[in-house]
Amino acid sequence: MSEGAYQRLWEASHATLEEVLEKEPSLLEPVPSRERQSFQYRLSVHYLYYLGLLRRFDMTYDQMVQPQKRRLLRRLLDGVAGRVLELKDELVRVDFCEIHCLDQVLQDLKLTPADLEVPIPKYFQLEQSSAMKARQQMLADILSRLEPLMSQENLRGMSRTEALILVQSAERARQGRLRATFMREIRKEEEHDKKVRENGRQRFSQDQGALVIQKVWKGYLQRKRIAQDRRSEMEFIGMIPSPNQTERISILNQALLAEESRRIRQAEKEEEFKDAIGKTHESLTETEGPDMKEKMKDQIRQWFIECHALTGRFPDYPDEASGGSYLIFADKTPEQVRLELEIQAQENKKKEQERSKEKERKKKKKKTKDEKSRKEPDVTFKTLPSKSIPIINAGHEEYTSLWKSRYDNKHPSQNFDSETLREEKRKEVEQEIRAQVDELMRQELKNLRLAVDKEETRPLKLPKKKAAKKTGKKKRDRDLTADRSMDSLFEELVVIGLIKKNMLVALSDYIGDCLYLGSTLTLANKMPMPSLFDIRQNVALYGVLRLGSHDIHSMAPHVRSILLVGPSGMGKKMLVHAVCTETGANLFDLSPGNVMGKYPGKNGAQLLVHIVFKVAKVFQPSVIWIGNTEKTFYKKIPKEEKRMDPKRIKKDLMKATKQLSPGDRVMLIGTTDRPQLAELKGLCRFYERILFMPRPDYASRYVLWKHMIEKRGTQLTQSLDISALSRVSDGYTPGHILQAIQSVLTDRRLMQVPKKPLVASEFVGHLAKLDPVYREEEEILKDWYFKTPLGKKNMKFIKDQQEEEARLAKEKKRRK
Numbered sequence: 079m080s081e082g083a084y085q086r087l088w089e090a091s092h093a094t095l096e097e098v099l100e101k102e103p104s105l106l107e108p109v110p111s112r113e114r115q116s117f118q119y120r121l122s123v124h125y126l127y128y129l130g131l132l133r134r135f136d137m138t139y140d141q142m143v144q145p146q147k148r149r150l151l152r153r154l155l156d157g158v159a160g161r162v163l164e165l166k167d168e169l170v171r172v173d174f175c176e177i178h179c180l181d182q183v184l185q186d187l188k189l190t191p192a193d194l195e196v197p198i199p200k201y202f203q204l205e206q207s208s209a210m211k212a213r214q215q216m217l218a219d220i221l222s223r224l225e226p227l228m229s230q231e232n233l234r235g236m237s238r239t240e241a242l243i244l245v246q247s248a249e250r251a252r253q254g255r256l257r258a259t260f261m262r263e264i265r266k267e268e269e270h271d272k273k274v275r276e277n278g279r280q281r282f283s284q285d286q287g288a289l290v291i292q293k294v295w296k297g298y299l300q301r302k303r304i305a306q307d308r309r310s311e312m313e314f315i316g317m318i319p320s321p322n323q324t325e326r327i328s329i330l331n332q333a334l335l336a337e338e339s340r341r342i343r344q345a346e347k348e349e350e351f352k353d354a355i356g357k358t359h360e361s362l363t364e365t366e367g368p369d370m371k372e373k374m375k376d377q378i379r380q381w382f383i384e385c386h387a388l389t390g391r392f393p394d395y396p397d398e399a400s401g402g403s404y405l406i407f408a409d410k411t412p413e414q415v416r417l418e419l420e421i422q423a424q425e426n427k428k429k430e431q432e433r434s435k436e437k438e439r440k441k442k443k444k445k446t447k448d449e450k451s452r453k454e455p456d457v458t459f460k461t462l463p464s465k466s467i468p469i470i471n472a473g474h475e476e477y478t479s480l481w482k483s484r485y486d487n488k489h490p491s492q493n494f495d496s497e498t499l500r501e502e503k504r505k506e507v508e509q510e511i512r513a514q515v516d517e518l519m520r521q522e523l524k525n526l527r528l529a530v531d532k533e534e535t536r537p538l539k540l541p542k543k544k545a546a547k548k549t550g551k552k553k554r555d556r557d558l559t560a561d562r563s564m565d566s567l568f569e570e571l572v573v574i575g576l577i578k579k580n581m582l583v584a585l586s587d588y589i590g591d592c593l594y595l596g597s598t599l600t601l602a603n604k605m606p607m608p609s610l611f612d613i614r615q616n617v618a619l620y621g622v623l624r625l626g627s628h629d630i631h632s633m634a635p636h637v638r639s640i641l642l643v644g645p646s647g648m649g650k651k652m653l654v655h656a657v658c659t660e661t662g663a664n665l666f667d668l669s670p671g672n673v674m675g676k677y678p679g680k681n682g683a684q685l686l687v688h689i690v691f692k693v694a695k696v697f698q699p700s701v702i703w704i705g706n707t708e709k710t711f712y713k714k715i716p717k718e719e720k721r722m723d724p725k726r727i728k729k730d731l732m733k734a735t736k737q738l739s740p741g742d743r744v745m746l747i748g749t750t751d752r753p754q755l756a757e758l759k760g761l762c763r764f765y766e767r768i769l770f771m772p773r774p775d776y777a778s779r780y781v782l783w784k785h786m787i788e789k790r791g792t793q794l795t796q797s798l799d800i801s802a803l804s805r806v807s808d809g810y811t812p813g814h815i816l817q818a819i820q821s822v823l824t825d826r827r828l829m830q831v832p833k834k835p836l837v838a839s840e841f842v843g844h845l846a847k848l849d850p851v852y853r854e855e856e857e858i859l860k861d862w863y864f865k866t867p868l869g870k871k872n873m874k875f876i877k878d879q880q881e882e883e884a885r886l887a888k889e890k891k892r893r894k
């Protein structure tokens with residue numbers, strides 16, 4: 079695609095954005111609880127629109143070359159991502175759960191399930207800072223240094239006798255196998271001879287023989303032709319993929335190459351632009367600077383004189399904090415400026431008085447409100463004020479005023495626009511020169527006062543520094559490792575095994591299809607369970623988008639920790655690794671098993687948590703993974719685990735997590751398959767979001783089988799009934815499915831596939847050897863989930879709804 083194509087895409091996105099922004103204020107109006115459904119519908123529509131915008135802005139930002147436009151696009155992209163996260167939070171508040179059935183909205187907007195996918199901005203990986211890359215290199219270096227040591231530890235010596243026995247048994251096995259093959263062949267020959275002797279040879283005439291051969295050959299040819307016709311028809315109607323993959327792959331490769339070459343051009347143009355920024359700044363300072371300086375001085379002098387003529391005294395010079403002499407240039411008379419300054423001082427005083435009064439008033443109000451709410455629960459829905467909308471608005475305005483109505487929009491240039499750059503830089507230079515002029519003019523004003531009014535120096539009004547808040551914040555915690563460098567702490571954590579190298583796996587590798595009938599199930603009063611697709615989206619929203627960019631993190635509602643709950647093999651660990659891969663985050667492993675014995679002693683746990691959080695914050699983004707997190711929150715520690723002391727770090731962990739603030743890109747991810755063993759309150763208080771992962775449904779199992787088999791390098795054929803496999807694998811997790819595939823598709827079997835196609839029955843035997851997720855286990859997990867705060871709310875909401883429906887039905891009956 080060309081620069082023009084991306085320009086058109088950008089224009090189309092802004093047309094949609096304008097529509098959405100117009101409707102934004104309507105979401106802020108409170109809506110009574112009975113209109114919950116329509117409110118949820120409006121929220122969903124906005125959510126889907128913003129998701130689409132995020133996808134398009136990401137594509138345009140990734141491929142557009144013009145550096146000034148890219149800067150604006152980046153702001154818009156981050157703003158829209160922030161808004162998506164805000165809307166997700168709103169949806170959770172309205173739906174009382176982490177999954178949202180958007181199938182109906184999807185249909186109404188004429189979108190496809192692929193539009194529900196949360197796009198991960200490509201710049202997360204492409205624009206990783208040099209510091210992040212250096213850190214990854216450092217980790218690789220340390221690990222490579224440790225590797226020989228570890229492999230030496232693992233290498234167990236072998237005695238001479240043991241080695242001899244091993245070699246002898248291998249040799250005997252080889253000879254045995256040879257002899258067996260030899261004997262089998264002899265036996266076969268004997269059997270064949272015996273048969274010939276018994277039956278005697280069948281005699282055919284020449285014609286009969288020719289007939290037999292023709293029959294067999296023609297039958298074979300016809301069968302082959304029919305299979306070919308059938309295959310090409312299926313390909314034609316799109317039921318099976320075309321075997322000519324090379325053509326498809328070469329087209330894809332070409333597209334990828336074109337994208338890559340645009341990225342290279344981006345880097346070149348960015349370099350040029352950076353050069354131009356410096357040069358423009360210099361040239362403006364040299365050419366226009368002196369003029370600007372003189373003009374400013376004249377204007378300020380004029381102001382001094384006018385003020386003196388009007389009020390009989392020289393004015394106070396505005397201090398630096400309030401913008402210096404810039405205040406005078408904002409189209410105001412000197413009198414107005416002076417008055418404003420005085421009024422401002424008075425207002426500040428008033429505000430402080432009012433604030434203290436308001437606090438008292440609020441306290442009283444809260445009391446009465448509490449009493450009221452106890453009497454009549456009145457639920458209303460409205461969205462919270464957004465942090466990202468002002469940023470999106472500003473970006474949209476900049477686009478409209480600067481880029482929308484350009485004459486060259488049809489064939490836009492990839493070069494930067496020097497006029498726009500000069501305009502921007504002029505403002506900057508003006509500010510710098512104003513600061514210098516202010517300094518000079520303050521001195522001049524002092525001299526004038528002395529010479530004209532014989533006035534000694536007036537005390538300069540310094541803005542009062544806000545008194546440090548006494549209430550609330552306690553003293554900052556003591557730094558236990560103040561004398562250590564960050565690099566040495568990092569190295570220590572790697573050596574000790576608390577920082578690990580994450581497995582490279584993309585979030586898109588977490589396979590799973592979405593639930594297509596969510597709304598229908600809800601209408602039938604059946605609670606839809608999260609699909610693997612929902613889980614992937616939630617991890618993208620809570621984990622990846624928040625950690626990937628500092629700007630998005632500080633804009634989005636703050637989430638410090640998430641908990642993944644599901645049976646073993648559901649891919650919890652895989653998701654943790656995927657978050658690290660997509661965002662380039664460090665992986666800290668604070669699982670109880672891994673923490674055991676590290677930093678022992680009374681204050682060891684405190685030191686451990688302190689170092690981990692310190693390094694995680696400095697080298698952000700970071701993921702702190704707590705596997706088997708139920709152990710850290712055990713209700714009762716089992717006897718056999720007492721030695722491990724799994725709750726050792728709990729207190730310090732909770733304290734340190736609370737201290738994470740917006741902008742600290744550190745996320746705690748807990749994983750567990752037995753949450754019922756932990757104390758519910760502590761676990762739910764610690765983890766802000768809980769994502770429940772039940773076993774996969776039919777649709778997900780279907781795509782899992784298909785993808786996993788294809789990933790092993792085989793083409794699916796008609797002989798393999800994936801649908802049947804998906805049916806019989808009900809109750810099995812993706813981990814089980816993967817295990818079954820790995821056991822069947824050995825290298826040997828893969829080589830045989832062209833001659834002997836795969837069939838479903840091959841997999842069933844291996845699957846049957848594995849233990850599925852039993853109904854009881856799943857019921858326990860579900861029961862646990864409905865005891866969590868959000869689960870409880872959900873249950874209550876459904877119960878209320880059912881009661882309401884029953885009441886309405888009764889009333890209807892009575893009326894009849």
Ligand SMILES: Nc1ncnc2c1ncn2[C@@H]1O[C@H](COP(=O)(O)OP(=O)(O)OP(=O)(O)O)[C@@H](O)[C@H]1O
Nearest residue numbers: 587588589646647648649650651652751812813816
């Ligand atoms: N949705 C999925 N798509 C592709 N692969 C998956 C999926 N879910 C799980 N897997 C694969 O299944 C295997 C098991 O997953 P993983 O170890 O992450 O599960 P887990 O839930 O953490 O298990 P445990 O609770 O036993 O630690 C991994 O190899 C993972 O790659």
